[in-house]
Amino acid sequence: MSSDAATPSLLQFAGDAEGEAALAEARRQIEICNACRYCEGFCAVFPAMTRQKAFSDGDMTQLANLCHNCRGCYYSCQYTAPHEFDLNVPGILAEVRQDSWSRCAWPAALGRVFHRHGVAVAAALVTGFAFLLLLIQSLRPEAGQGFYAFLSHNAMVAVFLPAFLLPLAALAVGLRRYWREVGGSPLRGRHLVAAFKDAAVLRNLDGGQGQGCNFEKGDRYSNERRFAHQATLYGFLLCFAATSVATLMHYLFDMPAPYGLFSLPKLLGLSGGLLLCLGTLRLAMLKARGERDLGAPRVWGGEMAFVLLLFFVSLSGLVLYAASGTAIGTGAVSWLLALHLGSVLAFFLLTPYSKMAHGFYRLAALAREAQQREAKP
């Protein structure tokens, strides 16, 4: 980390006075923390902070992305309002973090829209539905099994391959911007391993001792949010694995869908869908209970919409599966398929510009932290 805060700002605020004010306020708060240090045991942010006395813009971006918003430091802090130091570290770091995602997003304008506005997410979702319905109605194949009776395999690939790859490319640009901003050095495998290990157990949301974070129960610790998040994360990964396995079976082994219940894609997809469904539902409930001011209140709607979108993706997938197995359901399958695939499409396309991006930036921040720990423990 560069320790000279006097160097000119690397960040392109381009007249973003709000962003600059948030950064200045975050720096003020972090400098008070650095003179106190009572919170060192909660997470990686505070030990990282102690490595320098002055904080460059890039340092602030890194600390903000390292913060997992566990809120332990807020409830423990003797300097929160009404104290005149008026610290709210999770809140101000959430603002700085949010700005960094918007700034790094490519194109940046999309980042600004979807992070902040739940309505925009909903609009994207409806557009996804409409598009899929149109496809299904206009390109209905002559023959095909399972869902392919409604939309051919080739049509699905033609829609979803670019919808998957384009956002990944956009994310790559964003991560590159992030890495440059925080002054990252060339990445080694061990840094990534460290980052994945931290993410696998959400170490930075465990309160430092496994007691969890302070979210839905104020100053009492709880692991609910951590568990709900991991159900969501692993549910998502299982679903992703199901699709990947199915793709391999289709192309490598000439085993096209539909698959039976005891096939690998179905087992992965069903368990993943259930986890995702329960995890996102719980996250949404917890989010309604947590104090909004300890996050970035202006993006609360966008975040909530994203959680609900993921919930809808999983729920519609499960319903679709249930319907397609019954005689009564068959008539609804074309509608359900459009709903499910439309939501998946919206989800994919929004990834670089919605809360989904946080996972990628967090991993980058954790990898950068591993680098810095190595350089200066």
Added chain:
Amino acid sequence: MVGRSLVETTWDVVVVGGGNAALCAAITAAEKGASVLILEGAPKPYRGGNSRHTRNFRCMHRGPLSVLTDTYEEEEYFQDLLVVTKGKTDEGLARMAIRESEACLPWMEAHGVRFQPSLSGTLSLSRTNAFFLGGGKALVNAYYNTAEDLGVRAVYEAQVVHVGLEDGRFTHVEVELGGETLRVEGKAVVLAAGGFQADIDWLARAWGPSARNFLIRGTPYNRGVVLKDLLDQGAESIGDPTQCHAVAIDGRAPKYDGGIATRIDCVPFSIVVNRDGQRFYDEGEDVWPKRYAIWGRLVAAQPDQMAYAIIDHKSIDLFMPTVFPPVKAETIEGLAQRLGLPAPALKETVEGFNRACREGTFHPTELDGLATEGVSPEKTNWARPLDTPPYYGYLLRPGVTFTYLGLKVDETARVTGQNGRYANIWAAGEIMAGNVLGEGYLAGFGMTIGTVFGRIAGREAADHVL
């Protein structure tokens, strides 16, 4: 409405105060089955008294214990206490508190307190002091949650103004709550409402008018109302009524409640001058953890109770960061101007000091013997010339931590009156710390006193009632 439910009951144990000692007493009494009421004078965000600002607990241990390394036995602990108090302690009570501290740590953990390894920059304490994860406010939160789960009733902004006594027995407290004065009855009372350091008028009467320039490091709610009320009714006092414990802190800190973040650790690497640009004490007498406590008094004796620590660029990274950035200038004259000091005088002081510095090996973390020659007062360690711009200056003022005057107690934490011990009045925490800590301070010992005597007071009060 809150008031009515308080006065309709005769509580088993009324706890006056809402910090560490009060909570330990309340939890202990409630676990024994007593109905317990906590009357905390501060509003909820400021609950916990000075405990809110603490960070660790000094603990005896005969082997590694929780986050504590190695051993720290009774004798060594007691000797450490003797050194800082210069013998002004009650050996029996002090040794009892020290011995009890070992059992306190697991008790604290069992009641929600979490510990963390020694903070960065405090490795010297890893053997003797167990640090709270998140600091004192996290400890206070944990105890309030534990107390709530046990059915303890806690009321905030409830200032006790009078403790009612009849024939040496406690009968009730008068408490100001929501604009009313209520009479709350109880069968026993634990007084844990702290010292009087936040009452500046009292401090000025006790110490002298210069105390008006002191900053109060801790809670603004420790105004000694309960302490004074008891002393006025004839309770026996202990501890020097004129003294307070003060350290040198950042002079730009808030008047009250600045806490840990306002500390300044640069003195050993600096020269410290007064308003007139003159040095007045050996800045390098010993390592900072052993000297920070005397600098409050030293600064208090200077004109306007202010002093300025001045370092050059060589030393800026040798100590913990400060809460406010230092005043900075490229020349000594420029720095003098910005600090409001007489530039010629400061220049002369710095030049004289620089001439007195010798060649030698500088070692920031140990006594390096790098002393001045031919300057008064001399600087006996870490004396390096101030010659590398930029120069930095920090304004210092005395920051009061606590006062020594308290209620005399026995080994069961029972308060002593004119005619012997009161039947049903106990005290714990800063309000009685003077019994064992007559002078000076030992890091983390305040929390030890609060925890040990709080638990004893809670147990004794409950046993008395039940």
